[in-house]
Amino acid sequence: MRACAQRAFLLCSMVFAEESRSGRAGLRSNDCNNAADFRELARRRLPAPLFHYIDGGADDEITLRRNTSAFDKVRLIPDALADLSSLDLSVKVLGQRLEWPVFCSPTAMSRLFHHHGEAAVCRAAHRHGTMYSLSTLATTSIEEIGALTPGPKCYQLYIHKDRAMSWDFIDRCKEAGFSALCLTVDTLVAGNRERDLRTGMVTPPRFTLASMLSFFAHPHWSLNYLAGKKFELANVAGHIDAGTSKLISVIDYINSQFDRSITWKDAEQAISRWAGPFAIKGVMSVDDARRAADIGASAIMISNHGGRQLDGSTAPFDQLGPIVDAVGDRIEVILDGGVRRGSHVLKALAMGARACMIGRGYLYALAAGGEPAVDRALGKLRAEVERDMILMGCDSAKRLNRSRLHFD
Ligand SMILES: Cc1cc2nc3c(=O)[nH]c(=O)nc-3n(C[C@H](O)[C@H](O)[C@H](O)COP(=O)(O)O)c2cc1C
Structure with missing residues (x-):
């Protein structure tokens, strides 16, 4: 009894210490005005291995940085x-009317980043009149997300060695009322994310003393995590043992389960099985x-996985112009990667993108609050985006074009 009380006292003091650490610097979610503010708050609120898992890129992170800096040209x-x-x-976009040209x-x-999980992002996207995309490696199931809101939803497919399971995802999405599918093709093997190696965010978890201390120093996160639903990769649970019961195993999961032999034929097969926006x-x-x-794809998402796969790869914004010129009249072109500001969205639209996607732009916020x-x-x-459109003197997202851009 006494030991219990002592433990509770210790935890309360740590939560209080954690709160006052953030408080001392004066940053709360409601003070955050942009992605950089949310990133800073996420850095303070998350145990270091998890923050770096979101924030990091591959190798020297040249592509990660370039994804955003490319907009400056x-x-x-x-x-x-x-x-x-x-x-x-x-x-x-993909058959759905979005109220504004950005989706998740x-x-x-x-x-892992917040106990509210995928459902929080899906609901927020719906409230903001836009689309949510659910990862194959999500911690919430296709069926749960399908039933959550009437808003547009896209399911992201990874083709696994277990083809039956991969095609079953498509059938489950139809049943669950998803509006579109996207097939990710840049992850045949996991990128070399060295921050994760340093923090121990690999399988089996290899926590260094520093990262153990970091979990200990964020009791708020730890308490919420432990009190919440059991961690699992909800869409593959029941099909594949790897990665479903372990806390952290995404790198090994990718390397052991994803099918490296996939070709355009497999993409074509997925398109015909889905028979909808793809x-x-x-x-x-x-x-x-x-x-x-x-x-016969309906859209392409120009993307290098947020700089997490091939370092040294060019940035999505660098490729946007040439790709729009080649196929813009045949297929929707969506830009994914590096978007942090409304002005980035305007530049992408003016260059010819139909819409932009954001990853870290909402993940930092999820982790922060x-x-x-x-x-x-x-x-x-x-x-x-609204303010910048007004300042640009342009009343419609569809009317932005390259005449509104100055190139160096
Ligand atoms: C923590 C994290 C996890 C990701 N997981 C997936 C995934 O499961 N499937 C996928 O296709 N892309 C995944 N991505 C890539 C995003 O879909 C998107 O391409 C990338 O975040 C865009 O770059 P941005 O973060 O600069 O917006 C992930 C990105 C991050 C940061």
Whole structure:
């Protein structure tokens, strides 16, 4: 009894110490105005291995940095006196009308970052009139997300060695009422994320003294995590043992379960099985964009997985112009990677993208404060896009074009 009371006292003091650490620096979710603020709060609130898992990229992180800095190479040219009394930010993406031209990328294992998990992001996306994408490696099931909101939802498919299970995902998505599917093609093997090696975020978990201390120093996260639902990769649970019961195993999971032999034929098969709006995620070259259009995909997501796979790869924004010029009249072109500001979205649209996707842009917020913070992050970004459109003197997302860009 006494030991219990002592433990409870210790935990309370640690929670209090954690709160006052954030408090001393004065940062709360409600003070966060942009992705950089949410990133900083996430850094303070998460045990280091988890923060670095979200934040990090492959090798020297050159591509990770380039994904955002690429937007700086063009500048916006505003028009004046253009009657901005009404503004239409809506776009049609993968058969769905989105109220504004940004939606949520699929990201694995959201429950590790906050106990609110994928459901929080899905609900927030719906409240903000946009689409949510659910990862194959999510901690919430296709069926749960399907039933959660009437909003548009895209399921992200990884083709596994277990083909029956992979095709079963497609059938489950149909049953669950998903609006679209995207097939990720840039992850045949896990990228070399050295931050994860340093913090011990690998399988089996190899926690260094520093990372153990970091979990201990974030009792808020630890308590919520332990009190919540058991961790599992909800969509593969029951099919594959690997990775379902262990806390952290995504790298080994990818390397052992994903099928490296997949080709455009498999993508074509997935398209015909789904028979609905279908995107290929991870297209970076003009030739692949043409192939995607040739096999009947509805969209491509120009993406390098947020700089987490091939370091030294070019940035999605660098490839946008050439890809739009080659296939923009045959297929929807969506930009994914590096988007942190409303002005990035305007530049992408002006270059010819139909819409943009964000990954870390909502994950930092989820980690920083759960569902209310994701709400705030999406609201802030949407307000930024609206404000920038007005300042650009452009009343419709569909009317931005390259004449509004200045190139160095
Ligand atoms: C923590 C994390 C997990 C991710 N998991 C997946 C995944 O399961 N499937 C996938 O296709 N992409 C995944 N991605 C990549 C995102 O879908 C997206 O391509 C990337 O985050 C875009 O870059 P941004 O974070 O700069 O917006 C993940 C990204 C992050 C940061």
